[in-house]
Amino acid sequence: MKLIQGILQGKVRPLAKAISLVEDNLIDKEELIDQLYPHTGKAAIWGVTGPPGAGKSTLVDKLIDRERSQDHRVAVIAIDPSSPFTGGALLGDRLRMQRHSLDPQVFIRSMASRGHLGGVSWGCSDAIKILDAAGFNTIIIETIGVGQTEIEVVELADLVMLVLAPGMGDEIQAMKAGVMEIGDLFVINKKDLPGSEKLKAEIEYVLNLSSDNPEQLPPVILASAQKSEGIDELWKKLSTKYQQLVKSGYLSARRKERIKKELSRIILYKVHHLLDKKIALQDNIDNWAEQVYLKKDMPYTMVNKQINRFKKEMRLDDSKN
Amino acid sequence: MSTQDKLEQKKKQWEQNTLNKALSKFPERKTEFTTGSSLPVDRIYTPPQDCQEKYVEDLSFPGEYPYTRGIQPTMYRGRLWTMRQYAGFGTAEESNQRYKYLLEQGQTGLSVAFDLPTQIGYDSDDDHSLGEVGKVGVAIDTLEDMEILFEGIPLQKVSTSMTINAPASILLAMYMAVGDKQGVNNTQLKGTIQNDILKEYIARGTYIFPPEPSMRLITNIFEFCSEHVPKFNTISISGYHIREAGSTAVQEVAFTIADGIEYVKSAIKTGLDVDSFAGRLSFFFNAHNDLLEEVAKFRAARRIWAKVMKEKFHAQNQKSLLLRFHTQTGGSTLTAQQPDNNIVRVTIQTLAAVLGGTQSLHTNSRDEALALPSEQSVRIALRTQQIVAHESGVINSVDPLGGSYYIEHLTDEIERQVWEYLDHIEKIGGMVEAINKGFIQKEIQDAAYHYQQDIENSERIVVGVNKFTVEEAPPKDLLKVDPQLRKIQVTKIDKIKQNRDNLQVKNNLKELRSAAEHKSKNLMPYILDSVRVYATLGEICTVLRDVFGEYQESIVL
């Protein structure tokens, strides 16, 4: 495939086209990804997550500077939500990174969540492979905001930083309930605002409570992305943390875990599709529902009837082969 | 039975008998009526309960607190407003000709429009200036352009308003230098610089530096002018562009006053006494088509500002309480379709501004939705003001709509909603943080989006656009700016750079840089020294960009 050559040579247009291919989930993507896969595994993948308005994009913008100062090639995937009603999306994260648009060593791509069935992670995880194969040293994934996707970013990234800012009371309370565990590193952005020190103390307290190993607590860093303050410290901590992950062997464990999850997800997805087709759910569901509504059939009787029909068809398939 | 009860009873009777009978035969055109900014409008308003008490407290008399009815006791019976047409395009020479023409036509003040490179601190030869030189205003690169711009116009006799924000200090310095060369003392210079950076972040987009150093430049100007250029309005806190960006009338007042509060806070923080600068603060509002809502808006704004200055900042001087404002008719209300209809819109808006008690007014030209206005269109626009002033009779009594039940209701309602916004912004942490968060931008965007949707769905009628349309031939005789203009300006810059004392320029810019690095220094004297030796606007801004950094747009989509 010509596309693959272009990507391996680091050309922008083929790279961008290939990402559309995986986003649109076109069938050609499978061959593309399998051919690129041997070339992956070199990039460091960072996840950046946190509530909307915490300043994630501005922070990423500043991290790009630091990475570029090391002559690293950087790719960013910035995810925004799709409208559940129209499927449309307004992707505005790159606005804050736009000054890098003319740097040929920086690649920024906005992605819409496109809703359901793990849509984010699916398009995104293949996009990461493409960028990795294209030779980017660092790939940064910026997520939508707090929610389910934040958990998924853990499956995608080698290292996750959670960005918070003072004055977002409710969101942060919600975070403490679960999302806290996913951060390898915490950033309190907008440190000039009142309450930043207090927030830092709170986070450290919660981390302390939930940790079995108080020696190895994730760092909590005060920063102001807008004023470029605290970015150097953050960036250094990031690099140290990454080195730790590599040395301790934890990185390869994470990556294996990631492959495991990804494979199961894809297999289940494909099986689901196959099943869907086999029992012709979409064609028959109206009719089945009608029967149950009219009480001609009971719900579980109906379900088991269909499952048995399906099993029988599968056995027929087997005997044919 | 009290008078109020009698009134209520009478109203109920009217509703039951007269009104219901009429409604059963002729239902109203709509179930809900609203103002141009979507405030609900009742069928009829009646005297409020505590009519007399309310009068003394909320309205009072013109020239007295809270100034609802006007900032002077006699208003236009004493002196008409200043008719001030915003103009400027192409080279300084061309704009100079237009100013002289306008003064001959009876205009009483100048208003300078600068091109975008000038407003954003780029010289005409900068890469960023491609295609933009002289397009929306005059191109100013060095003091020489400014000298040409005011050639033959005695600065002690005119008042000059300059629409300049991020580099306001530089253009003011150039104006002072031109005054010096004409032999006019700085203390005699009259006029206004817009100098309102916060609304640039919100709505207009010609920012350069981040908020912190920008606020410093502004307070530097306040401090410097109170001593050296005391007759100059050091800022024109502008709601105009906020409204143009699609805000409602309430938002226009709320965000403008919130900006004003931020400037006052910032000046007080640097140690200035509130009464030393507050009298030189001026405002700039929009006038849209909903005549009565707009009149109420101006009245509400005056009352709120007086309260803010008195109660929040404890200003002692009466002048500090006055909301003096310039008005421009609403550019976004003009249509490209059937452009002559715009003359009528501008007339309504002129009435709104005058009935609202404006201190000066710019009327838009009918062809501004198409291009820069032609000379003939500008004349009609100016004549519109003159007809309202001399023929309509609305100027003969102060605040002639005061006491209208509807106007007073709207004034109160706008005020109430403005305070709600002001409280919310205070809670967020002030205007700078509200802008950083994108809160203000988001509020305006939402209002603009719904307004546009209403037009698309024909829930709102714009004559000639979504109703009463006709087939039209493309308009002719539009003003065109010479595309060669950039070359002319570039040649001028080259020549100046050859002829000026370059060592002196380098030295003065170096001193400017080191002053900029010290937060406590007032930069105005250093900027003056730089413009006097013909350092270019771009050179000065480059120094400041290096030290201050550049603002990064913050919006929430």
Added chain:
Amino acid sequence: MSSKNVRILIAKPGLDGHDRGAKYIARALKDNGYEVIYTGLRQTPESIVQTAIQEDVDFVGLSLLSGAHNELFPKVVELLKQNQAEDIIVFGGGVIPEEDIPALNQQGIKAIFTPGTPIKDVVSFIEKNRKT
């Protein structure tokens, strides 16, 4: 689930800060089911083109009110061509005199939408020109 989503870049070239129209069109296109990327103010033709390529958009919409359209719009088309991305369709909007439109069309700007254009006209333009 496979489907080709239409991606559109809405960009503001030049220096003018009037983004009411650009933001409106961005949001309205989103409400019509498209994925819209918005660049913000003061974009050079070079950065618009690089962004269009990285984002692999199908359309670029340029919004300009300062009068610099005759210089800046054709520059975007030209740079797309130089980058072998001439399949990306360019359209424009803003205060653009009728008499400038034929020349802009000729230089590869596929459509110009002047103030007052209903959003459905823009949508039908996109539907007519989108790759299936």
